[in-house]
Amino acid sequence: MAKESTRGRARDDGSAAAVWKERESLDGKVVDAGVIILRTSGCSHFHKGGCSMCGYNIESAPGIGATDIRKQFEQAYERLRGVPALKVYTSGSFLDECEVPKDVADEILKRCADEHVHLLFESRPEYVTAERLDACLASHEDLEVALGLESANDRVLRYSINKGFAVRDYDNAASVLGAKGIPVRTYVLLKPPFLTEAEAVRDAQATIAHAAKVSAVISLNPVNVQKGTLVERLWRNWAYRPPWLWSVLKVLKESRPEARRLICDPTGGGKERGAHNCGKCDDVILDSIKAFSLSQDVSRLGSPECECHEIWRSIMEIEGFVVGGTPDLQRFFKRQRA
Ligand SMILES: [Zn+2]
Structure with a gap:
């Protein structure tokens, strides 16, 4: 089933924002996984300002409640029948009762338990929380919980992303999940705004190193420019460029040994708003990232000969000096002018 979205059409609160199947590795086997994006009343953090790169709230509306979400799930699940694994996303948190009422969450969990589906x-x-996880586990034991850590640097979380939590909050949640035996999948952001390309690569690598201790899977998510976000405003003003695919390759290659499983599926990859290179080498690299994510074999990561590699290398070396400059460089220029 190709990725299908009702985005852009008149909103129907009774149908999911998107439903599709994708390949996923489950217990060492590559299987079809169903993905359902539910519309809800929206991420609680969005109502407090939201994250600088996240535009998912566009799919939500204040009036969407239990009846709508039930209908969305049933309709979507009907089309995915038979999949051994299911990913259910909202624009925020499945465990936030303001978004997904507890009864509805329980019904979804039970449904997956009845059908022996990894959720x-x-x-x-x-x-x-331990209480909420106990309640979830009472309905369904085959669970995996994804946490969007994004960065293991509190300054990046606060000033670049406006994430609304600190690294220790992630650490606590991961340890509660670990204590319950629930595998953790951690999302790591590549290139939040206000970082140079080189800083972004270092930040993602440090974040993977931090998350690797507690994560069964780490998903590297290169920023894509979503509608209505701060990132989009910066991008329109030429103050932001999504990461280069060379950077994605570098992080995957160098950080692979740290993680139990490291995966990446760049949203909008190869396009202006997603992680991209020059346009000539993008497709080869994107295919290789897909092959790597399923196999975990770094030798599958392609590194085609392309002239844009030199441009990327220069940016990695000098961007910090060009934008603002370091104190040393500023002193140097002052001396030159004097
Ligand atoms: Zn290129």
Whole structure:
């Protein structure tokens, strides 16, 4: 089933924002996984300002409640029948009762238990409590919980992303999940705004190193420019460029040994708004990232000969000096002028 989205059409609160199947590795086997993006009343953090790169709230609306979400799930699940794994996303947190009422969450969990389906959902750390997890596990034991850590640097979380939580909140949630035996999938952001390309690569690598201790899977998510976000405003003003695919390759290659499983599926890859190179070498690299994510074999990561590699290398070396410059460089220029 090709990725299908109702985005852009008149909103129907009773149908999911998107439903598709994708390949996923489950217990060492590559299987079809179903993906359902539910519309909800929206991420609680969005109502407090939201993250600088996240435009998912565009799919949500204040009036969407239990009846709508039930209908969305049933309709979507009907089309995915037979999949051994299911990923259910909202624009925020599956465990936030303001978004997904507890009864509805329980019904979804039970449904997956009845059909022996591995279920992955995402939550902000503040909703991950031992009590709530016990309640989830009582309905379904084959769970995986995704946490969007994005960066293991509190300054990046606060000033670049406006994430609304600190690294220790992620650590706590991951340890509660670990204590319950629930595998953690961690999302790591590549290139939040206000970082140079080189800083972004270093930040993603440090974040993978941090998350690797507690994560069964780490998903590297290169920023894509979503509508209505701060990132989009910067991008329109030529103050932001999504990461180069060379950077994605570098992080995957160098950080692979740290993680149990490291995967990447760049949203909008090869396009202006997604991680991209020059346009000539993008497709080869994107295919290789797909092959790597399923096999975990770094030798599958392609590195085609392309002239844009030199441009990327220069940016990695000098961008910090060009934008603002370091104190040393500023002193140097002052001396030159004097
Ligand atoms: Zn190129």
